[in-house]
Structures are given as structure tokens and as C-alpha cells.
Amino acid sequence: MTTPRPQHVAVIGGGFSGTMTAVNLARLSPAPLRVTLFNHGSPTGRGIAYGTRRPEHLLNVATRNMSALPDHPNHFLDWLRTRTEYAGVPEAELRETFMPRRVYGDYLRGLTQHYAKPVDPRAGVEFAVIGDEVLALEAAGDGARLRLAGGATLDADKVVLATGNEPPADLPGSDTVARHAAWCANPWLDWETRIPAAGDIVLLGTGLTTVDAIITLLALDWPGTIHAVSRNGLLPESHFKGVDDPHFPPASVDLATLGLAGLVRLVGEHCARLRTAGLNPAMVVDKMRPHTQRVWGAFTDAERREFIAKHAARWNVLRHRIAPSIHRQVAGALESGRLKITRAAITGVKPLGAKIGVELQDRAGATTLLEAALAINCTGPHTRFSATRSPLLQQLLSSGLAQPDSMDMGIRVEPDFTVVERSGQRSSFLHAIGPLLRGTLWESVAVPELRGQALRVAQTLLDAGAPAPAEAAVIEYQI
Numbered sequence: 309m310t311t312p313r314p315q316h317v318a319v320i321g322g323g324f325s326g327t328m329t330a331v332n333l334a335r336l337s338p339a340p341l342r343v344t345l346f347n348h349g350s351p352t353g354r355g356i357a358y359g360t361r362r363p364e365h366l367l368n369v370a371t372r373n374m375s376a377l378p379d380h381p382n383h384f385l386d387w388l389r390t391r392t393e394y395a396g397v398p399e400a401e402l403r404e405t406f407m408p409r410r411v412y413g414d415y416l417r418g419l420t421q422h423y424a425k426p427v428d429p430r431a432g433v434e435f436a437v438i439g440d441e442v443l444a445l446e447a448a449g450d451g452a453r454l455r456l457a458g459g460a461t462l463d464a465d466k467v468v469l470a471t472g473n474e475p476p477a478d479l480p481g482s483d484t485v486a487r488h489a490a491w492c493a494n495p496w497l498d499w500e501t502r503i504p505a506a507g508d509i510v511l512l513g514t515g516l517t518t519v520d521a522i523i524t525l526l527a528l529d530w531p532g533t534i535h536a537v538s539r540n541g542l543l544p545e546s547h548f549k550g551v552d553d554p555h556f557p558p559a560s561v562d563l564a565t566l567g568l569a570g571l572v573r574l575v576g577e578h579c580a581r582l583r584t585a586g587l588n589p590a591m592v593v594d595k596m597r598p599h600t601q602r603v604w605g606a607f608t609d610a611e612r613r614e615f616i617a618k619h620a621a622r623w624n625v626l627r628h629r630i631a632p633s634i635h636r637q638v639a640g641a642l643e644s645g646r647l648k649i650t651r652a653a654i655t656g657v658k659p660l661g662a663k664i665g666v667e668l669q670d671r672a673g674a675t676t677l678l679e680a681a682l683a684i685n686c687t688g689p690h691t692r693f694s695a696t697r698s699p700l701l702q703q704l705l706s707s708g709l710a711q712p713d714s715m716d717m718g719i720r721v722e723p724d725f726t727v728v729e730r731s732g733q734r735s736s737f738l739h740a741i742g743p744l745l746r747g748t749l750w751e752s753v754a755v756p757e758l759r760g761q762a763l764r765v766a767q768t769l770l771d772a773g774a775p776a777p778a779e780a781a782v783i784e785y786q787i
């Protein structure tokens with residue numbers, strides 16, 4: 309039995325995931341449809357990642373793998389060709405280029421504009437963008453009623469939650485520095501205007517957001533010392549050129565049946581083989597990518613917890629690699645002493661006059677205090693779903709319209725992205741995609757996964773029959 313096509317779809321969140329859901333609904337709907345995209349907090353179409361205004365912030369995925377549309381793999385590449393500055397770049401070079409993220413934001417913004425303000429009067433889809441926060445949802449008739457921060461309410465037949473990444477979790481003592489001029493709790497808000505003339509800047513974390521901050525400080529020629537601190541002290545690795553390794557995964561092995569211990573053993577063997585051959589073992593991580601969601605789905609929760617505790621830090625630096633030019637700049641800063649990495653647990657932050665004191669403890673238990681003229685919390689998106697700071701997500705949890713996934717990393721969904729209510733029932737109107745599915749899928753954060761989700765959820769809502777065809781696996785490293 310087919311479900312009736314929805315008349316009005318509300319999409320909450322206007323970053324990549326929500327925008328592309330709305331765009332897919334608009335371009336694929338065979339019949340008249342109303343789509344309303346709600347967004348607040350970061351620029352519509354661009355979201356947090358592509359809302360950056362800094363030209364030195366580059367994509368960490370090459371152009372060839374950044375199409376927003378799974379069924380048009382060269383869409384971003386072709387769009388770049390419409391810009392004078394890229395029109396003459398040889399194809400092979402452009403495919404492997406890591407574009408400025410703000411250029412990618414222009415691309416997404418352009419797609420939004422094309423469908424939200426169509427010049428073709430025959431367009432059958434009414435696509436509205438509302439710049440307001442959705443505070444609450446309740447069931448109303450066969451659909452939902454949305455309550456907005458501005459006071460308005462709006463009814464929809466179906467709702468897609470695409471609320472994206474939350475700012476980093478608080479650190480011990482965050483409350484004591486919350487209003488301090490030298491404390492930045494959200495690394496994605498412009499902090500460049502607050503850079504001190506002298507003193508040290510301390511970046512809490514050593515992941516991708518930290519790299520963004522380092523690159524900006526270098527671009528601004530900031531003369532002081534940059535400290536980056538994390539428990540493992542691991543910075544992201546660089547993209548590289550590799551070979552088409554046919555030995556991993558072995559044809560006879562289904563990675564999803566191995567369990568964590570078996571997988572760790574197999575991956576370890578293949579990494580050792582590649583190292584012996586003088587090749588980069590990160591190729592194994594790339595070649596696992598088409599299988600990762602299935603592997604994660606087959607793990608028990610105990611295995612998932614063990615993976616996070618023992619392997620996730622190493623996985624992340626190999627998996628979320630950065631553009632070689634960015635890596636070279638970071639390496640140069642390390643060599644010159646402008647950047648210092650400290651391997652320690654961050655045990656607290658506290659006010660220290662005009663500075664922030666960052667308390668650290670190393671593995672041997674020794675404690676130190678870094679004095680920061682500016683301290684930026686770059687510890688990555690907050691992921692404990694039950695402690696979400698989003699009023700909307702809190703309301704969904706408290707009203708029973710949603711529940712956390714079994715890892716409490718995001719929202720519980722069915723394989724077709726339908727939200728599961730606290731009662732265990734499938735929601736009749738609510739779907740979720742994007743980083744909210746991290747606990748269910750593990751890999752649910754970068755464009756190569758999110759574009760497929762945005763297409764599949766649109767097809768489900770349009771009852772478009774055949775699901776989105778599986779994309780051909782793209783190997784991230786360059787061959």
C-alpha cells in the first residue's frame with residue numbers, strides 16, 4: 309500500500325542536510341508540493357561548515373567527491389566551471405582540488421536560490437525559507453504543528469529534522485568563564501575579532517576545528533604561540549596519492565560479520581602489509597568506507613563503546629584527513645615552534661584575570677596550567693543527545709516524540725530515517741537525517757554520506773517508488 313504524498317513538508321535546519329532535502333523535494337516532486345525550510349543560527353544553504361567567510365578554510369574532500377546530488381556526480385565540478393577563475397583549470401587538476409569552503413557555500417546557496425526563487429513560472433513546488441528557530445513540535449491531525457521562536461505556528465504533513473552539529477560540550481569550569489572576554493565556547497562563531505595582540509592562544513582539541521583555527525591565525529600572521537591540547541595529541545593527517553589496492557577488503561570476507569575484535573585484527577594485518585610495502589595504511593580506512601555503516605550497525609553496543617574508547621581517535625585522524633596544502637602549513641607551524649601540541653587531559657578552565665587558565669593533566673598525573681590570552685573550545689560537536697541544548701530536541705525527548713539511539717549519540721531512527729517515538733512506535737510524520745544519526749550509522753557527518761540521506765528521505769516523502777540507487781563507492785585517496 310502506498311502512503312499519500314504529503315502536501316506540505318517542513319524541513320528544520322538549513323545547513324547542507326536540510327537544504328539538500330528541500331532541493332531534492334523541489335526537483336523531484338511529480339506533483340504540486342509545499343516545502344518550508346526553517347533555519348536559524350548559521351547562513352541558510354551554507355550551515356556551519358560552509359558558512360565560513362575565511363578564504364583559507366578549505367574543504368577536506370576533493371572536488372570530484374563533493375557533488376551535492378548523488379545522481380549527478382559531476383555537479384559541483386560542472387558548477388565550478390561556470391566561474392571564470394576555474395573555467396580554464398585542467399579537468400584532472402580541478403577534480404583533485406580542495407576548494408575554499410565558502411565557494412562550496414556559494415554552490416549550495418545557488419542551488420537553494422534556484423528552487424526557492426524559481427524563474428520558471430511553471431514550477432509546481434512552493435519552496436519557502438523562514439529564518440526562525442523551531443522551538444517545538446506537536447502532533448496535529450495527521451501531521452504536525454511547529455511552534456517558532458518568533459511566536460508563529462505552522463502546520464505540516466511531514467517534518468524532516470536536519471538540525472546538524474551542536475556546539476562543543478562544556479568543559480569543567482566552563483560556567484566560570486562563560487562571559488569572559490578571553491573565552492570562546494563556540495569555535496564556529498567569529499572569534500577573529502577577539503584575537504589578543506600578545507600572549508598565547510590555547511585551542512582545546514586537536515581535530516579539524518583546531519586546524520581551522522590554526523590556519524586562520526597563520527593567515528592573519530598572528531605572531532604569538534598557538535597551543536593545541538588533547539588527550540591523544542593527534543592532528544589530522546593529510547590526503548595522499550595511493551594505489552588501487554585490490555587486497556582489502558578480502559573478497560571472501562564480509563566485514564560486517566567479523567565483530568570488533570576480528571575487524572581490528574584484519575585491519576591491523578592489512579595496515580602492516582601496506583606499511584611493509586611502503587604504502588599509506590590509511591588506504592584501509594578509505595576502502596572500509598562503503599562498509600562502515602553496515603559494520604557499525606552489526607556491532608553490539610559494547611563493541612561500539614569499545615571502538616570509541618580504544619580506536620576512534622586513531623580512526624578519526626586517518627579518516628577525516630585534510631588538504632595537503634593545509635597539512636603543510638600546520639607542519640610548518642609545528643617546525644617553527646609557532647604551534648605547540650600538548651598531550652594531556654583538559655581538567656578545567658578558570659578565569660585568571662584577563663586570561664583563561666587551562667588546567668591539564670598528563671598520563672603520569674602531572675598537572676600544568678596554560679595561561680591563555682584567548683582559549684577556544686575546539687573539542688568537536690556535542691554528542692550526548694539526552695543532554696542536548698537544543699530547545700526543540702529537548703522538547704521532542706520530553707514529549708516522547710523521539711528517543712535517543714542506543715548509544716545516546718543522536719536520535720533513534722528506522723532504516724528509512726523515520727524517527728522512533730519513546731513508545732517504540734514509528735512516528736507518523738517525523739524523519740531525521742544528518743549528524744543526528746551518528747549513533748545509528750557512525751559515518752553520518754560528511755557530504756558523501758549526507759547527500760545520499762537527503763535524496764533518500766526526499767524520495768521516501770514523495771513516495772517516489774524505487775529508493776535512491778546506491779552510489780558507486782568513491783575512494784577518497786587519489787590514485
Ligand SMILES: Cc1cc2nc3c(=O)[nH]c(=O)nc-3n(C[C@H](O)[C@H](O)[C@H](O)COP(=O)(O)OP(=O)(O)OC[C@H]3O[C@@H](n4cnc5c(N)ncnc54)[C@H](O)[C@@H]3O)c2cc1C
Pocket residue numbers: 320321322323324325326327346347348349350351354355356357358366367368369409440441442443470471472473474517520698700741742743753754755756758
Ligand atoms: C567546520 C566544519 C567543516 C567541515 N568541512 C567539511 C568538508 O570539507 N567536507 C565534508 O564533506 N564535510 C565537512 N564537514 C562536515 C559537515 O558536518 C557536513 O558537511 C554538513 O555541513 C552538515 O550539515 P548539516 O545541515 O547536517 O548541519 P549544520 O551545518 O550544522 O546545519 C544545521 C542548521 O540547522 C540550524 N538549526 C538547528 N536547529 C534548528 C531549529 N530548531 N530551527 C531552525 N534551525 C535550526 C542550525 O543553526 C544550522 O544552521 C565539516 C563540518 C564542520 C563543522
